[in-house]
Amino acid sequence: MDAAVLHARLSDWFDDAARDLPWRLPSRTPWGVLVSEFMLQQTPVSRVLPVWEDWMSRWPAPADLAAAPAGEALRHWGRLGYPRRALRLHAAATAVVVHHGGNVPNSYAELLALPGVGTYTAAAVAAFAFGHRETVVDTNIRRVHARLVGGAALPAPALTAAEMKRAATLLPDDGPASVRWNAAVMELGALVCTARTPSCEQCPVLDRCAWVAAGKPAPTYVPKGQSWAGTDRQVRGAIMHVLRHTDSPVPLPLIRERPVDLAHGTPAAFEKLYGLHAPLEQLERALNGLLADGLAEETPRGLQLPA
DNA sequence: CATACGTGGTG
DNA sequence: TCACCAAGTAT
CATH class of the missing domain: 1.10.10 (Arc Repressor Mutant, subunit A)
Structure with a gap:
């Protein structure tokens, strides 16, 4: 399809639909972005917000967290879940101090080398904190691509190489435009193109959606379901x-x-x-x-x- | 590549 | 009510 149309439509949509999240403000720091990405791993925005604010005032820079006992990071992680993320974030802050003079590194490779930073987080921080052109692929982006381009209700259970290639193809060539595209697709997946009951009537690219064109076929696999009770x-x-x-x-x-x-x-x-x-x-x-x-x-x- | 890893909101 | 789901990573 004409990728330029998708880019323009989503950019316009993002202008007035984007949420005012604190880690998107001009006053944000790379550290703030890194902390937000850790907290957002498998955790909804609404629950992250208050904890992120607390962390930013308590530990405004990597060196501040690194100077605190790891247990304090765990304590103030509260009930965000997956507390190992707090431990890894503390370790990442320490690595930033030891290896990068206390400044969050800006390259994908250096970010990826930090504890708790995988391919998604490395790309997201490089893009959103430093404006780099990166192929950001999270669960929201995967779902939007699966529907809009793939014509499927949901993406495969695990991220595939084909998906990464497709995402790279869709990414605008221009640097700033690519950052905006990543943020806009992610936001569309979070607000409109949701997993359970998408709000297609609000979608800015509804007329371009392969899934809609195909009559919104049902998912072809059954979600695994995460066990909890008694585990x-x-x-x-x-x-x-x-x-x-x-x-x-x-x-x-x-x-x-x-x-x-x-x-x-x-x-x-x-x-x-x-x-x-x-x-x-x-x-x-x-x-x-x-x-x-x-x-x-x-x-x-x-x-x-x-x- | 499948599995372990927290927690709470929601349809 | 209860299963699904949320900006993944490490092994």
Whole structure:
């Protein structure tokens, strides 16, 4: 198709539809963009906003976070989920201080080398923080491309090489235009071309959509579904919740026997929070996993967030 | 390449 | 109610 038409339509749409997100303001810093991308990995914007604001005022630069104990990063990560991201962000800040003089690097390759930064985040930061021309492909962009160009309801379960090639082909040649395109397609996927019930009547490229033209065929595969109840992840999350809310180490026997919520003095935090009755074997597995992942630390007095 | 990894909002 | 889903990464 005529890519120029798509570029122009989405650029115009983005002008008045784009959300006023703080990490898009002119006053933003590359560090602010990097932090936002970490937090947004698998987490909705609405939940990221308050935590991002807190982090920016608490740790305005990479060196500020690097100077804090990793456990503080975990504590102030709150309930964003996937706390290993907080640990990796702390490690990334440290790497920025050690290897880049405290400034977030601007190249895709240098960004990709940071802990917790994969292909998406490296491209996103290079593009949105530094204005580079990068092929940014996230779940929103994948879905928009799958429908608009591919004529499918949803993209494949995993990112394919063909998708990357298609995204690269669609990317405007001009630098600033490419950054805008990346942001606009992502925004379209987040606001209009959504996974569940897309608002096609609001779509600026409805008349160009291959999926619509094909009569909106149903998805050809069944989403896997993420398990939760009774899983190790739930038990790990419950333990991390306890650790975030106490300043003193939690004795291991206490955790093994359904830990006391020391912050509130109430019994059986697991049951109180999750109605959870984890078998001892699963509790052990979760504990060992957290220790192995560096999310928790064992001291003579008990379990705590890492120093 | 499939799987593990948190959490809460929503249709 | 309950399964799906949200700006992925590491192994």
